[in-house]
Amino acid sequence: MSALNLKKGSSRKSAYDLRDPNSEVIETHTIACVVDNEAGVLARVIGLFSGRGYNIDSLTVAEIDHLGHRSRITIVTTGTPAVIEQIKAQLGRIVPVHEVHDLTVEGRTVERELALFKVAGTGDKRVEALRLADIFRANVVDSTLESFVFEITGTPEKIEAFAELMRPLGLVEVARTGVAALSRGES
Template sequence: MSEEKSERHVLAVLVDNEAGVLARVVGLFSGRGYNIESLTVAEVDHAEHTSRITVATSGTPMVIAQIKAQLERLVPVHKVVDLTVQAPSVEREMALVKVAGTGEKRVEALRLSDAFRARVIDTTHTSFIFEVTGTPEKIDAFVGLMRGLGLVDVTRTGVVSIARGPEAM
């Protein structure tokens, strides 16, 4: 019997924007032992009072199918789309990265930030805060390079993703 391999999936969930909805979605994951790698949520239609929750998670194809089915059964959920398999999509994340250093390390951090198209959004004589946007892998690579140059702190938004083309979710 072959063992199914765990895969990373990004799910977009359209929900009513009301108290307790996020807790119910997160509770579904934690109650069944599913891991959330990234979670973002924001209101997307003020007039309709709907929010979009973007969840990055991993599991076997069977586990991902279970997650989608269980999400679709939650009352405030309007729609669940697996952006990993249902449509070509664009995925981005933003991070703020604080790096402290002087001399050559400072110069190298600035040079690398330019190569990654990171913007300096705050600077002192001994530190920078960079804003970098891209795929999670790009963010990981930038943070990894900054470790040797004086990385102090990192904060990340989590993944947002949207299907390509003219169709709405």
């Protein structure tokens, strides 16, 4: 405990970075990179992670500037604070990488993920799946007499909560896009 009775690392969004970079606490970070949109760039970024044994929890890539030939790679990864710093430093050294931002420590962010869920069921389970989908604001994008395909957008936690509720109702298959994230505000 510090003199202010703040527990170290109690707020990852705090203006004061109270986390110990040498701690063994595993943290989840969302890292956004702006890269050249050319062949092999994604392979080099992924190679950095696989070559050093870092895990990627989520990965999304899309072109953001057609005229400038730039893409944005959003990576959700876990590690100790020292490992996260090492990942950011190594990403910054890759030649086609123009910017590296750790959205987790740079301030408030908006994070969303899209998921499709195929749920099979009849009778009461079918009715319950539709009721839960309504509560979670999931859309029915396909329906047969035996199954539904739901589309849901939200935070990764919301997606996971929906999945947990659908499992006992006949969840057959899940497809997730991965996290897309932007920092809030003007910067």
